[in-house]
Amino acid sequence: MSRAIDLSKLDPILTRHEGQKEALISVLQEVQGEFGYVPEEAIERIADALKLFPSQIYGVVTFYAQFYLTPRGRNSIRACRGTACHVRGARSVLRAVEQTLGIKEGETTDDLKFSLETVACLGTCFLAPVMMVNRRYYGKLVPHRVENILKQCD
Numbered sequence: 001m002s003r004a005i006d007l008s009k010l011d012p013i014l015t016r017h018e019g020q021k022e023a024l025i026s027v028l029q030e031v032q033g034e035f036g037y038v039p040e041e042a043i044e045r046i047a048d049a050l051k052l053f054p055s056q057i058y059g060v061v062t063f064y065a066q067f068y069l070t071p072r073g074r075n076s077i078r079a080c081r082g083t084a085c086h087v088r089g090a091r092s093v094l095r096a097v098e099q100t101l102g103i104k105e106g107e108t109t110d111d112l113k114f115s116l117e118t119v120a121c122l123g124t125c126f127l128a129p130v131m132m133v134n135r136r137y138y139g140k141l142v143p144h145r146v147e148n149i150l151k152q153c154d
């Protein structure tokens with residue numbers, strides 16, 4: 001889905017950091033703060049302003065899990081795929097999320113309501129299998145609870 005992006009929002013950020021290669025991470029954080037992700041259309045402009053190659057920007061954006069190249073949903077779902085969760089049925093929980101939302105891990109729904117990702121461990125193995133929706137943990141999950149949990153999100 002293509003969305004119109006107002007690239008003029010980049011101007012104040014890039015003006016503040018003109019020529020500052022070392023400011024790349026903060027620039028990317030600011031850009032993501034403005035747009036909710038780092039639009040591909042912005043990368044060339046960032047590269048020009050910081051005197052870097054676009055490939056260097058892509059390298060950083062794809063290396064750090066905190067940066068996204070596509071828009072994120074308003075609600076972030078993080079389903080655990082760690083060992084403790086795996087042995088207690090995490091895969092069927094993930095499948096239930098994917099079926100309910102019609103997306104796969106790493107994707108965002110077209111209405112930008114949900115983004116789904118999996119993580120190696122949420123640090124609450126005693127709740128396995130567990131997923132987080134925004135800041136809230138849902139533990140000892142079974143697939144049939146998933147739809148109800150997701151219905152509560154705005």
Ligand code: FES
Nearest residue numbers: 080082085121122
């Ligand atoms: S393995 Fe799932 S929370 Fe640790």
